[in-house]
Amino acid sequence: MSNPLSADALVAALKAEGVTVVEHAGWRTHNRNHKGPWGPVNGVIIHHTVTSGTQASVDICFNGYTALPGPLCHGVITKDGKVYLVGNGRANHAGSGDGDVLKAVVAERATLPAPNEQNTDGNVHFYGFECVNLGDGKDPWPDVQLDAMVRAAAALCRAHGWTAQSVIGHKEWTATKVDPKGFAMSDFRARVAARLGEKPDGSVPSVPSAPAYQPFPGADWFKKQPRSAIVTAMGRRLVAVGCSAYASGPGPQWTEADRTSYARWQRKLGYSGSAADGWPGPASWAALKVPYVKEV
CATH class of the missing domain: 1.10.101 (Muramoyl-pentapeptide Carboxypeptidase; domain 1)
Structure with a gap:
């Protein structure tokens, strides 16, 4: 259980972990704090966007839409491994979920209970990263994107003194969601744990050359x-x-x-x-x- 990071502290934590950060105009004061509390924070939720393209994905996560105003997360992680910061404070990303899952995250248990209730406001307790992917199980997750996702999650865990068990998928928070789709959260947490076992040096991973042919977009x-x-x-x-x-x-x-x-x-x-x-x-x-x- 921790107080949320300030905007400056969040940027510093991400950069120390070797994340390429892009600050969206106005993100530092963009939040839903007038609708409810933000914090204490207990973990990180990973989402997929069900969108394609960098700008379109960042725009919808910053602005939201009529039924669900933005920000829809704190950061958008794009296919090329950049983290676009779009919100600072309470964000409309987690929604209602299972309080037993929150208890397991707080206790940093190795096994999470299956979510079967909608009795807890997750927007109070979780940072959220929306990761650009169609979410159809076919859209690829480039290595550079997955690495940025791991680094971003590890950055917040390191800043708050959490273990990798504080990182969950949206589908692990509520049975009403299926994201992220295309990789196992247990494998993802193992990568975060390995990252936390290293000393961050702020180095940004080299970006692999572009593929010769366009991946199938679905x-x-x-x-x-x-x-x-x-x-x-x-x-x-x-x-x-x-x-x-x-x-x-x-x-x-x-x-x-x-x-x-x-x-x-x-x-x-x-x-x-x-x-x-x-x-x-x-x-x-x-x-x-x-x-x-x-x-x-």
Whole structure:
């Protein structure tokens, strides 16, 4: 049980752990303190955003939306391993959860009880990091992002004198959530524990070179009709392999011409019926070899 870190102390703790920090304008006074208490704090909750792209993810976490005003966390951890600070104080991220889980976190027990109640306000007690990921179990977690997540969690644990048992997933706080999806929290805590066993030197990990080809962004991503440089890169590859149905372009906005072109690519690969409906899948996407583009 601890008093929350000041804005300066939070930044210092993150930087000491080797985290690349980006301070969103106004984050130091952006909070929901007028709606309830902030602290004492007892731990850290890890979330996934169900969004893609850095700017869009940071914007929604800072601003929130009509039903849930921002900030929606304290920091947004992006695919390239940066931590964007968007709130300082009470944030709308944890919501109601199980008081027995809170007791286990406070006691730093190795095993958490399964959450089955909604009887405790988690926004009082937990820092929150929203990590950019579609949350579909297919969107990859780059090593540089996972490393930043581990470092950010370890920074808060180190600053408060907590162990890695003070770090939980949103799904471990409440049965109404499934995040984070795509890795085991037990493995994540083991990495935090290993990090806490090292002496922080403030060094930032080197960023690996970008992959040659664009990772599959997930089937649902396309069905949201995205506007992205990824769509342009995909369209250019479809033209290059002789599957164009474009009257003009291709461009960044997903259109029916993209879907028709992609269906031609699927049929060229030997797919038919519903497997050639024009909605990209992981196997056909890998075969297309869309060049990597940095999405912001």
